[in-house]
Amino acid sequence: MENLIFEKSKSGRKGYTLPKLDVPVKENLIPNKFLRKEAAKLPEVPETDISRHYIRLSNLNHCIEKGFYPLGSCTMKYNPKVNEITASMPGFTGVHPNLLGEYSQGSLEIMYELGEALKTITGMKGVTLQPSAGAQGELTGILCIRAYFLDRGETNRTKILIPESAHGTNPASAVTGGFQTVVVKCAANGSIDLDDLKSKLGDDIAGIMITNPSTIGVFESNIVEIEKLIHGCGGLMYMDGANLNALLGITTPGLMKFDCVHINLHKTMSTPHGGGGPGSGPICVNEKLVPFLPTPQVVKVGDKFELRTKKDLPKSIGRMHEFFGNFAIFVRALTYIKMNGPEGLRQVSENAIINANYVQSKLKGYYAFPYNVNCMHECVCSADLQKANGVSAKDIGKRMLDYGVHAPTTYFPLIVHEALLIEPTETEKLEDLDAFCDVLITIAEEAKNNPQLVLDSPLTTPVRRLDDALAVRQPNLKYEM
Numbered sequence: 269m270e271n272l273i274f275e276k277s278k279s280g281r282k283g284y285t286l287p288k289l290d291v292p293v294k295e296n297l298i299p300n301k302f303l304r305k306e307a308a309k310l311p312e313v314p315e316t317d318i319s320r321h322y323i324r325l326s327n328l329n330h331c332i333e334k335g336f337y338p339l340g341s342c343t344m345k346y347n348p349k350v351n352e353i354t355a356s357m358p359g360f361t362g363v364h365p366n367l368l369g370e371y372s373q374g375s376l377e378i379m380y381e382l383g384e385a386l387k388t389i390t391g392m393k394g395v396t397l398q399p400s401a402g403a404q405g406e407l408t409g410i411l412c413i414r415a416y417f418l419d420r421g422e423t424n425r426t427k428i429l430i431p432e433s434a435h436g437t438n439p440a441s442a443v444t445g446g447f448q449t450v451v452v453k454c455a456a457n458g459s460i461d462l463d464d465l466k467s468k469l470g471d472d473i474a475g476i477m478i479t480n481p482s483t484i485g486v487f488e489s490n491i492v493e494i495e496k497l498i499h500g501c502g503g504l505m506y507m508d509g510a511n512l513n514a515l516l517g518i519t520t521p522g523l524m525k526f527d528c529v530h531i532n533l534h535k536t537m538s539t540p541h542g543g544g545g546p547g548s549g550p551i552c553v554n555e556k557l558v559p560f561l562p563t564p565q566v567v568k569v570g571d572k573f574e575l576r577t578k579k580d581l582p583k584s585i586g587r588m589h590e591f592f593g594n595f596a597i598f599v600r601a602l603t604y605i606k607m608n609g610p611e612g613l614r615q616v617s618e619n620a621i622i623n624a625n626y627v628q629s630k631l632k633g634y635y636a637f638p639y640n641v642n643c644m645h646e647c648v649c650s651a652d653l654q655k656a657n658g659v660s661a662k663d664i665g666k667r668m669l670d671y672g673v674h675a676p677t678t679y680f681p682l683i684v685h686e687a688l689l690i691e692p693t694e695t696e697k698l699e700d701l702d703a704f705c706d707v708l709i710t711i712a713e714e715a716k717n718n719p720q721l722v723l724d725s726p727l728t729t730p731v732r733r734l735d736d737a738l739a740v741r742q743p744n745l746k747y748e749m
C-alpha cells in the first residue's frame with residue numbers, strides 16, 4: 269500500500285525554493301485576527317517524493333491509456349493527443365469569457381462551427397452547447413419540451429414515457445423537469461413493446477425518451493411506427509444520443525423524426541471523461557423547439573460572430589451553465605470531428621459496430637446472450653451460466669481486474685439478468701479484442717473448474733474486495749494521523 273503524502277513528511281524537508289524577497293515587507297497588511305496561530309500542517313517532502321508518490325498513485329488507477337476499458341454505454345474510447353494540443357493553444361486557454369465582440373471572434377467561431385457540425389451529424393435545426401453532461405442535456409431538452417407545451421397552453425401534458433431499457437438518467441431528468449414518468453415494456457427482442465406503448469398514449473403524454481440504439485445495443489426497429497404513434501397523440505420524441513457512436517454518418521435522429529437529442533461529447537467525440545475532465549452534453553433540436561433553447565446563442569452575421577441573449581430570444585428557457593459551457597471540451601470535440609471528416613466519422617461507427625459484433629460472436633458459447641441479434645456498438649451477455657456455479661457478474665468483473673482489464677458495465681441494463689454490457693469502441697485493434705475475449709473465456713473456465721478463485725478475486729489489486737454494504741452504512745471518510 270502507498271502511504272499518504274502526510275505520512276512521508278519530515279520537518280524541514282522542502283520540495284520548493286522561493287526567490288529572495290525583492291520588495292519591502294509591509295507590516296500588518298493582514299489584520300491580526302485573520303492570521304494563523306500555528307503553521308498549516310502541510311506535508312514537508314522533497315520534490316522526488318511528491319513526484320513518485322503521485323505517479324505511483326496514478327498507476328494504481330485504471331485508465332484508457334493503461335489498458336482496455338469496455339464499459340458499456342460509456343464509450344470509453346481513446347482520446348487522441350492532438351485534441352490536447354489544440355485545446356492547450358494559448359489563444360484558447362488565455363481567453364476570458366467576458367472578452368466579447370472583436371476580441372473573441374475565434375472562440376465564437378469554434379462554438380459556431382461545432383454547433384453547425386453537430387446539427388449536420390444529428391440532422392437537426394438548432395443547438396446549444398451549454399449542458400456540461402449528458403444528464404444535464406436531458407434536463408435542458410425536457411425543460412425545452414415543457415416550455416413548448418406551456419407556450420401552446422397544453423398544460424394537460426404531464427407525462428413522459430420511458431421504456432424499461434432506458435438509461436437511469438432519463439426518468440431522473442423527466443422528473444427533475446416536472447413530469448411524471450410512465451414505464452413502457454420491452455418485447456422479447458429488446459425493442460419497445462408496441463401494444464404496451466399504444467395502451468399508454470393519450471392527451472396527457474408530453475413525449476417519450478428513447479435511447480437508440482438501446483442500452484442493450486439494439487437498434488429500435490419499430491422507430492418509424494413509434495414516431496407515428498407519439499406525434500399522432502401530440503407528444504414529442506426525445507432521443508438519448510449518448511450512443512451516437514453507433515450512428516455517425518449512417519443515420520440521424522432528424523431522419524428518425526426526433527424533436528430533440530443530446531450528444532455526449534465526452535463519449536462519442538473522444539473528449540476525456542470518468543475523472544479525466546469535465547463533460548459536455550450539447551442538445552440539438554428541430555424547428556419546434558428552437559425558440560426555447562438556452563441563451564446566449566452564437567450566430568453568424570456576414571463573416572462576424574455575435575451573441576443573441578434572452579432579450580433577443582424571449583421564449584428561451586434561459587441559462588443552463590455560466591458563460592458558454594465547457595469551452596476547452598468544444599475545442600477537443602471540433603478537432604476530433606475535423607480530423608475525421610464525414611467519411612472518417614462514418615468509419616468510426618462502422619468499426620465500433622464490427623468490434624462489438626466480433627466480441628459477441630467470440631464469447632457466444634461461453635456466456636449466455638439473452639438477445640439473439642446482431643448488435644450495434646455494444647453487446648450484452650449474462651453471467652447466468654456462471655451463476656449456476658455461484659459466480660455472478662460482479663465476481664467476473666472483479667476477476668478481470670487481476671488480468672489488467674477494466675470490468676464491463678455490470679447489472680445494467682436492468683432488464684438483463686446478471687448483465688455484462690461490453691462496448692469495445694472503434695479504438696481497439698484486433699489483437700486487443702482477442703486478448704480481452706481470452707480473458708473472459710479463461711474466467712468462464714475458472715468459474716466452471718475453480719469457482720472459489722473467482723469468488724476470492726481480485727488477488728492482485730492493492731485493495732481486495734470491499735464490503736460494499738458496510739461502506740455504505742458506516743462510511744469511514746476521515747483519516748486520523
Ligand SMILES: *Cc1c(COP(=O)(O)O)cnc(C)c1O
Binds near residue numbers: 479483511547
Ligand atoms: C452516459 C449516458 C447518459 C448520461 O450522460 P452523463 O454525461 O454521464 O450525464 C445518459 N444516457 C446514456 C444512454 C448514457 O450512456
